[in-house]
Amino acid sequence: MSQTSDAFGKADPIDIDSAVSVRGVSKNYGEVEALRDLSLEFPRGQLTSLLGPSGCGKTTLLKIIAGLIPATAGEIEIDGRKVTGPGPDRAFVFQDFALLPWANVLRNVSFGLELRGVGKSEREAVAEKYIGNVGLSGFEKAYPHELSGGMRQRVGLARALSVDAQVLLLDEPFSAVDEQNRRKFQEDLLALVRNENKTFIFVTHSIEEAVYISDQIAILLPRPSRVSEIIRPTSFRGTKADNIRRSPEYLDIVDQIWASLRNYVE
Amino acid sequence: MTLFGYRLPAMSSLILWAAVWEIVGLSGWTFFIPPLSEVITTLFSVIGTPAFTKALSQTAYAFGAGVFFAVVIGIPVGILMGKSRIIDELLLPWVNIFLSAPLTALVPVLMVLFGFGMKSIIITTTLFAIWIIILNSRAGVKQINRSLVEMARSFGASPLDAFFKVYFWAALPEILGGVRIGVIRAVKGVIIGQLLISIVGFGALFELYSNNFLMAHFWAVLIVLFALAFSLSEFLGYLERRISYYAASR
Numbered sequence: 300m301s302q303t304s305d306a307f308g309k310a311d312p313i314d315i316d317s318a319v320s321v322r323g324v325s326k327n328y329g330e331v332e333a334l335r336d337l338s339l340e341f342p343r344g345q346l347t348s349l350l351g352p353s354g355c356g357k358t359t360l361l362k363i364i365a366g367l368i369p370a371t372a373g374e375i376e377i378d379g380r381k382v383t384g385p386g387p388d389r390a391f392v393f394q395d396f397a398l399l400p401w402a403n404v405l406r407n408v409s410f411g412l413e414l415r416g417v418g419k420s421e422r423e424a425v426a427e428k429y430i431g432n433v434g435l436s437g438f439e440k441a442y443p444h445e446l447s448g449g450m451r452q453r454v455g456l457a458r459a460l461s462v463d464a465q466v467l468l469l470d471e472p473f474s475a476v477d478e479q480n481r482r483k484f485q486e487d488l489l490a491l492v493r494n495e496n497k498t499f500i501f502v503t504h505s506i507e508e509a510v511y512i513s514d515q516i517a518i519l520l521p522r523p524s525r526v527s528e529i530i531r532p533t534s535f536r537g538t539k540a541d542n543i544r545r546s547p548e549y550l551d552i553v554d555q556i557w558a559s560l561r562n563y564v565e
Numbered sequence: 566m567t568l569f570g571y572r573l574p575a576m577s578s579l580i581l582w583a584a585v586w587e588i589v590g591l592s593g594w595t596f597f598i599p600p601l602s603e604v605i606t607t608l609f610s611v612i613g614t615p616a617f618t619k620a621l622s623q624t625a626y627a628f629g630a631g632v633f634f635a636v637v638i639g640i641p642v643g644i645l646m647g648k649s650r651i652i653d654e655l656l657l658p659w660v661n662i663f664l665s666a667p668l669t670a671l672v673p674v675l676m677v678l679f680g681f682g683m684k685s686i687i688i689t690t691t692l693f694a695i696w697i698i699i700l701n702s703r704a705g706v707k708q709i710n711r712s713l714v715e716m717a718r719s720f721g722a723s724p725l726d727a728f729f730k731v732y733f734w735a736a737l738p739e740i741l742g743g744v745r746i747g748v749i750r751a752v753k754g755v756i757i758g759q760l761l762i763s764i765v766g767f768g769a770l771f772e773l774y775s776n777n778f779l780m781a782h783f784w785a786v787l788i789v790l791f792a793l794a795f796s797l798s799e800f801l802g803y804l805e806r807r808i809s810y811y812a813a814s815r
């Protein structure tokens with residue numbers, strides 16, 4: 300069965316090698332208290348989902364980890380270094396893709412490297428490789444408006460991968476993607492987590508999605524936002540992608556999460 | 566447009582209006598309107614004359630300099646206003662006042678301040694063009710997708726990088742729209758400046774022609790000016806269409 304450890308991030312730090320530590324983070328937007336004293340550890344090389352109803356502060360937490368907005372209190376550590384702003388150790392994948400509409404796929408994917416001052420031929424070679432990895436070969440010269448939602452997010456993913464950051468932050472990356480593409484994406488993401496030795500922090504509001512792809516699921520509850528539960532699926536992680544949705548543990552965890560979230564659905 | 570099932574080429578209605586002009590001119594109804602054919606022949610004879618080339622080059626110079634300052638000052642100011650609340654609140658009322666103000670009334674003041682020469686005309690031209698360029702650049706920056714800015718920041722863009730690689734391009738459709746309208750206003754500005762100051766360029770030429778009742782000359786020069794202004798506006802419209810592929814999908 301799943302091991303369910305208690306809330307508030309005190310999940311035995313001894314046997315976990317954390318890539319990212321969130322310690323006592325609070326965030327107020329004026330009157331609105333988006334996060335209160337939130338602590339959470341993100342194991343290295345694994346995918347952790349932040350799951351919760353909308354408005355509970357998932358995006359806020361992710362942006363604080365990214366260094367895009369400051370926390371009101373508390374601190375973030377990445378490999379023992381305190382976060383003070385955006386850095387090359389993290390790459391962000393945006394819910395609305397955030398592609399440059401005036402630039403083609405190749406320039407968009409290499410844009411992160413361009414900003415880091417990597418030379419043109421070098422960065423395009425790297426971009427070329429990741430465009431292939433996400434299955435977009437042949438679309439290098441296409442512009443974002445010529446692509447479907449799913450393809451645009453593949454561009455966003457390739458851009459994040461090509462800067463070779465240790466931590467990938469994904470904010471509901473598949474929510475604007477149609478169902479079939481989303482399933483394909485989820486399978487690809489599983490393979491990615493296995494093959495690339497990176498830490499993934501994945502925001503979603505879909506219970507099934509979280510259980511399907513996560514090594515660890517942190518359930519966030521609103522008002523004030525806190526981690527209410529941390530769930531680590533164990534038995535089906537090693538099995539083939541097609542079998543996950545039929546595994547009894549998968550179904551149990553989905554039910555269990557729904558049981559704790561249903562009170563918060565109006 | 567089609568007529569009796571035939572497709573007429575674009576602007577063929579101009580032929581009709583040209584015919585009306587010719588007939589009114591031939592009828593001798595008023596000295597003010599000579600026949601179009603006479604205007605056209607005058608046009609070709611006038612174009613080569615030193616008086617005309619001098620007027621044209623002076624006007625082009627004043628216009629070019631005026632537009633240059635309007636663009637070089639207007640775009641950065643507009644972008645800064647779009648990015649910074651404080652700058653915006655300081656400048657926006659003034660920009661709006663000047664945008665709708667009857668600037669022609671200011672020209673005499675400018676003449677007193679800057680003399681009866683080129684300088685005043687250039688400043689008049691800039692004053693006519695700059696406000697709409699500022700407002701449009703500001704609007705262009707204001708509509709930028711927030712996540713595009715966050716994306717640039719998260720990948721480590723310096724403020725300069727963000728300015729030249731994101732803000733400028735994201736606002737370019739609005740900026741170009743502002744420049745096109747600004748340029749059309751600058752044509753007005755440069756002609757009004759020359760008319761009021763009236764010792765240089767086409768202002769001097771108009772003065773000369775109308776004082777001597779040379780109506781064909783007057784119309785010929787006017788047609789040249791209209792054609793130049795129209796081509797300029799069409800060219801900027803063409804530039805706008807070149808980037809419209811992304812303007813709609815930002």
Ligand SMILES: Nc1ncnc2c1ncn2[C@@H]1O[C@H](COP(=O)(O)OP(=O)(O)O)[C@@H](O)[C@H]1O
Nearest residue numbers: 328331332333352353354355356357358359360
């Ligand atoms: N820039 C902001 N200004 C004010 N309130 C905000 C801002 N961003 C988010 N909030 C508020 O903070 C709470 C959490 O938002 P968010 O992190 O976007 O939630 P989620 O991503 O889980 O849907 C919400 O109540 C939202 O209204």
Ligand SMILES: [Mg+2]
Nearest residue numbers: 357358359471
């Ligand atoms: Mg969100």
